[in-house]
Amino acid sequence: MKINSPRGTQDILPPDSFDWQFLENKAHEISENYNYQEIRTPVFEYTELFNRGIGEATDIVEKEMYTFEDRGGRSITLRPEMTASVVRSFLENKIYGRAQPTKYYYIGPMFRYERPQSGRYRQFHQFGVEVLGSNDPDIDVELMAMGIDYLEKLGLKDFFVELNSIGCPECRPDYVADLQEHFSEHEEELCSDCRRRLTRNPLRILDCDECAETTGNAPEILDYICSQCHDHFAQVKEGLEQLKIDFHIEPHLVRGLDYYTNTVFEVKSHDLGAQNAIFSGGRYNGLVEEIGDRDVPGSGWALGLERLLLVLEEQRDEDIKSDLDVYVIKIGARAEKLSLSLLRKLRRAGFSADTDYGDRSVGSQMKDADRKNSDYSIIVGEDEIQKDSLTLRDMNTGEEKMIAQDKIVDVLADKIQ
Ligand SMILES: [Zn+2]
Ligand SMILES: [Zn+2]
Structure with missing residues (x-):
């Protein structure tokens, strides 16, 4: 079921x-x-x-x-x-x-x-x-x-x-008494709920939508x-x-x-x-x-x-969206390993960061970064690993830059306040 x-x-x-x-x-x-x-x-x-x-x-x-x-x-x-x-x-x-x-x-x-x-x-x-x-x-x-x-x-x-x-x-009691009297005179116009209210709590008749016409000329408390x-x-x-x-x-x-x-x-x-x-x-x-x-x-x-x-x-014409600061794109097994610690470093530095978990192609990872509204992506491939670097890509302009691995947090921090 x-x-x-x-x-x-x-x-x-x-x-x-x-x-x-x-x-x-x-x-x-x-x-x-x-x-x-x-x-x-x-x-x-x-x-x-x-x-x-x-x-x-x-x-x-x-x-x-x-x-x-x-x-x-x-x-x-x-x-x-x-x-x-x-x-x-x-x-x-x-x-x-x-x-x-x-x-x-x-x-x-x-x-x-x-x-x-x-x-x-x-x-x-x-x-x-x-x-x-x-x-x-x-x-x-x-x-x-x-x-x-x-x-x-x-x-x-x-x-x-x-x-x-x-x-x-x-x-209030004087008012309630007069209100009761007023509604008693119009009892047959009241709904069944309000007829009950008449003795128990006449004030609440004023709240009833059904009885709005009868309440129109009821006494007003400000006079009391x-x-x-x-x-x-x-x-x-x-x-x-x-x-x-x-x-x-x-x-x-x-x-x-x-x-x-x-x-x-x-x-x-x-x-x-x-x-x-x-x-x-x-x-x-x-x-x-x-x-x-x-x-x-x-x-x-x-x-x-x-x-x-x-x-x-x-x-509102625009929905509030989640916003990812950076998405890590991995190419190859070594990149996979490196990205685990890179992601933690980014997250501990205060960025919202995510990655792919499915061994997907670079193209699909790029699409995923887009779908998640990421402002930046970091590409980790063989080339980058050999140079102790990372490629930082601005997801809005497409501009890419090689950055030393130990500088990445500072560079990102400059771009994202
Ligand atoms: Zn008073
Ligand atoms: Zn009513």
């Missing part, structure tokens, strides 16, 4: 893996610019963490988690997102006892049992950031700026932010937020203006969970059609307390790398 990869997963093969390295390298770079440090947590956690950290009444927890019992009878779940894990680690390792805030970033695979489609996989990857230990609105602004700067490093442009505040546990939330929101807006980040208020943008507070946002691009958010996030001052027993504010976002790659592929 032929064995394939599980439904909803994919192999990332070269040259696609170069694109992945490119995205990841830029993510490390931007994180260093903004002084965010990498955190790596286990790919699986106790299921209870996600029940508390994502919320039992969410699609993720209800339908999408990879949950199983391990051999010790514990309920384990493959992480469907990272924030809960980051908060768990923050508490477990008592990071709150150090100087705050703590600024983390992560890159890694997440797992959700969703219907696979273009750009959506059951094992997918996110680049995300979390800041714990500060309620400063500037953090929210910094987070948005950082994400946008990351995308600009990749060559994307024309971003704008859809922004809202979802208040706090003080001011308390003065503290209002101030926070004003400072976020001011910060975005100062950084000349284009934003508009989206009064029905929400996150349907109680631990979210104040800032919520989605970042989109005019350049890419303003339909889908490239990354989204918000402030979650209530989450740490939900998972542990500490009142620690937090804020963050996450970005799906599979979708970002689709976007980049559309935008």
Whole structure:
């Protein structure tokens, strides 16, 4: 029987893996610019963490988690997102006892049992950031700026932010009550999911595409937020203006969970059609307390790398290629021997170097060097060996030069910085 990869997963093969390295390298770079440090947590956690950290009444927890019992009878779940894990680690390792805030970033695979489609996989990857230990609105602004700067490093442009505040546990209940009343009056227009949400979590009705018409004239939370939330929101807006980040208020943008507070946002691009958010996030001052027993504010976002790659592929006309510095072409048995140590010398000197492994003709080796995009080739034949030399060939111009064997590293280093 032929064995394939599980439904909803994919192999990332070269040259696609170069694109992945490119995205990841830029993510490390931007994180260093903004002084965010990498955190790596286990790919699986106790299921209870996600029940508390994502919320039992969410699609993720209800339908999408990879949950199983391990051999010790514990309920384990493959992480469907990272924030809960980051908060768990923050508490477990008592990071709150150090100087705050703590600024983390992560890159890694997440797992959700969703219907696979273009750009959506059951094992997918996110680049995300979390800041714990500060309620400063500037953090929210910094987070948005950082994400946008990351995308600009990749060559994307024309971003704008859809922004809202979802208040706090003080001011939100009044809003939710009015929202519930509004939707109750329109109950027969709601989809069956949203009728369920009506009692459990009316905020999430605002997220439903099917019910978009009914939500159009629903009450807006900005009419309800308390003065503290209002101030926070004003400072976020001011910060975005100062950084000349284009934003508009989206009064029905929400996150349907109680631990979210104040800032919520989605970042989109005019350049890419303003339909889908490239990354989204918000402030979650209530989450740490939900998972542990500490009142620690937090804020963050996450970005799906599979979708970002689709976007980049559309935008870019040239593929990222692997680049070989030098290819060693061997003629004869003595050359074969010499090239073994020559290759190691080149590689240890920092060049990317390769050779033929199949006793092929000079012509085929030359073709292979071309196919591998090698900038130079070094030809080792009888003539060269007798003269203690090598022939260096520029693969772009075809120009050839005899070079003493002990000079080859220096000569190449001059040509390739
Ligand atoms: Zn408030
Ligand atoms: Zn609905």
